[in-house]
Amino acid sequence: MKRLIPLLLCTALLGACSGLPFRKDEAGEAAARALAARRAQQPALASDGTARVAIDGVEIEKIPFRAGVSLATVERMAGQRDCRGGNGAGLVTPAGPVEVYRMACDNGAVFMARCELRQCAPMR
Numbered sequence: 001m002k003r004l005i006p007l008l009l010c011t012a013l014l015g016a017c018s019g020l021p022f023r024k025d026e027a028g029e030a031a032a033r034a035l036a037a038r039r040a041q042q043p044a045l046a047s048d049g050t051a052r053v054a055i056d057g058v059e060i061e062k063i064p065f066r067a068g069v070s071l072a073t074v075e076r077m078a079g080q081r082d083c084r085g086g087n088g089a090g091l092v093t094p095a096g097p098v099e100v101y102r103m104a105c106d107n108g109a110v111f112m113a114r115c116e117l118r119q120c121a122p123m124r
Contacts, residue, residue: 066091070115074101077122078111089113 053060068091075089083105092112093100100123103111112123 063090063092068095068099068101068115070099070101070113070118070120073118073120074103074111074113074115077113077120078103078105081111081122083107083109083111085111 050062053062065087068089071089071091078084078089083103085104085106087104089101089103089111091099092102097117099115101113101115101120105111113120114123115121
């Protein structure tokens with residue numbers, strides 16, 4: 001009986017608190033307005049001068065072509081898988097001990113490879 005009374009009091013207190021209205025979050029509303037303003041001000045062209053592309057409302061990020069240390073190895077691996085492309089394999093990640101390369105094939109496929117300390121393997 002001694003434990004029942006504090007338990008009932010805690011339950012009543014929690015029930016009373018759950019009925020209180022929440023106050024509006026002014027910081028959240030300000031962040032949402034700032035985000036909407038940024039989206040409205042996006043330029044029509046990407047950084048490389050081509051038109052921005054969006055599929056299902058999601059903008060496709062275009063990254064500039066960058067050569068890496070294992071570029072020739074990745075292009076050779078792609079050629080063994082019947083992938084030949086215009087620009088060749090470009091570095092997607094920052095240069096370092098682990099690098100990821102991407103190559104757009106002529107047939108529309110994409111070949112990706114991960115190189116760790118110049119040891120490359122295709123990604124699936």
